[in-house]
Amino acid sequence: MRATARIAAAADGRGGTALPVLAGEGPLALRRVRGEGAEAGVMLVGAMSAPLGGDHLVVEADAGPGARLALRSAAATLALPGRGGEGARYDVRLSLAEESAVRWLPEPLVSVRGSDLRVSTRAELAPSARLMLREEQVLGRTGEAPGLLRSRLTVTRGGRPLLDQELSCGPGAPGGWDGPAGLAGHRTLGQLLVVDPRFEQDPPPAAVLGEFAAVTPLAGPAVLVTALAPDALRLRELLEEAARTYGW
Template sequence: MRACAAVATTLSADGRTMVSRMASDPPLTLRQTGPSTVHLVSTAAGPLGGDRLALDVDVAPRTTLELGSVASTLVLPGEGESEMLITARVGAGATLRFAPEPTVLATGCEHRLIVRLALEPDASVLWREEIVFGRYGEEPGRCHARFDVTCAGRPVLRQEFTVGDPALDASPAVFGAARCVGTTFLTATAKEPLVADGVAVLPLAASGTLVSALAGDAVELRSRLEWGERAACVDGDDSVAYGGPADGPGIQ
């Protein structure tokens, strides 16, 4: 299966954000749930092995878009490798919050997740990805994730990792006993690096912050990522990040 979906914003004459385009293609179905909020609704099983899915996001200058999903994405095995390609452009002075529910890697799946995020100066972004290593009681499938961020054409972040290699996953230097991994990229720049139980907050060389976390379950993972997001935004003043529970992991 090949499917493509797209969402775009535009600035109205009175300065409000308008969702000017929503194109859906099952299983990628978009629904507008607020003035500047859109959710992905899965209308078919997938991705399955061999599927090629693509999502295109275009946030016009000085507009705001919050993009989420109503449920987790379950990646299932099939014939060959599945792929999810997300391409996003965020204009000058625009705001994007991308925070879907977790991706769950079912046993036997072969998946590739590719994100290409292009920013213009003064764009404000929070981009969160969460991956769960299989359903309850099962071993995870395999996933190769690649995340590329540029600002005004210059590299900000290049990151990739693989889940589902038994020879590596159980290593204390990789995932150890964790069952979930997650990252958040923010344009806000943390004042200094922070390391706590299962989470790291790392300012990037150019600008921005990468929050990385491991956890035993999806609830713990979300809590750790939100703690890191709040920590990064204390000095970064990024309006797209909001807090979860007030308590978080203790700083080591």
């Protein structure tokens, strides 16, 4: 199955944000919800089980000049195995124009045993845009081994690379992913990326949040918080603490 969800946000000229495009397909249902202040809020609601092996899901969000957009999901996403053992793809594409701000804060992605999922998130920002992006990944359900999960995050600002990283976990991933130099036995991992022009004058310092969370300033007005945790609840606590500190 192939399905695409498309969102377009535009400043409405009255201090708010309109949604001229809000269209989902298949399992990608979209609902407008209340945002904060000038934000338009959108909830991604899973209309059926997905992604299954062989599926290709795409979420595209375009924030026009001055638009404010908050994107969330209603529940965790389960990567499930298909009948024929095919891999699945989940692509997220964000485009932020000048003076826009987007918060992409989905619920966790759970890699179920036997699944094979490749996730690609790409964000393209104008120099004055702001982005808060959270990723949370859970390797297997309770007492279950994970599937193969490959995730790549690429961010450009003003047409120049800001961040490009890739992670592979589970059966078939390069050796050492679960060792002391990798996840060290943890089964939940996540990150929070905040891109904000205010960091050009006042960049956050490198820091440690708890035992397994690190704050890394990037070569640009951005900060990346990466975290490991024993469960999804503790991971969310760490990333929400980071969002209160570095976000808006």
